[in-house]
Amino acid sequence: MSAKKLELESMSLDDLWSLHEEISGILSNRIKAEKHELEKRLAVLGGGMAVLAESSRPGLSPTAKARRKYPRVLPKYRNPQTSETWSGRGKRPRWLVAAVKSGRRIEEFRIGDASPKLRQRA
The missing domain is CATH 4.10.430 (H-NS DNA Binding Protein)
Incomplete structure (x- = not known):
């Protein structure tokens, strides 16, 4: 086993949990920064505004289209x-x-x- 793994195994549960929270926070911040950078690049390439506008609307996926309105059909x-x-x-x-x-x-x-x-x- 490596020295790092031995260090983690010898840590208390509270220390491990605080390390987990710290790592989760760092990961979350890096993912947000990466997403922001990708959105900026997409906007530069064009069409990014439409994707950004659709992603901000709840309940719709970015690829979902509005349903076409059909005329009312009368009974025959x-x-x-x-x-x-x-x-x-x-x-x-x-x-x-x-x-x-x-x-x-x-x-x-x-x-x-x-x-x-x-x-x-x-």
């Missing part, structure tokens, strides 16, 4: 028994699948053919 089909609706996007609802299996046509459930401008106001 209605269940006459329960008034449930379906926009025609995604998986077909169970009530429509069951009705089609029983021999009915999907067009029977189509909501009236009002002009698109009138349906957007609804």
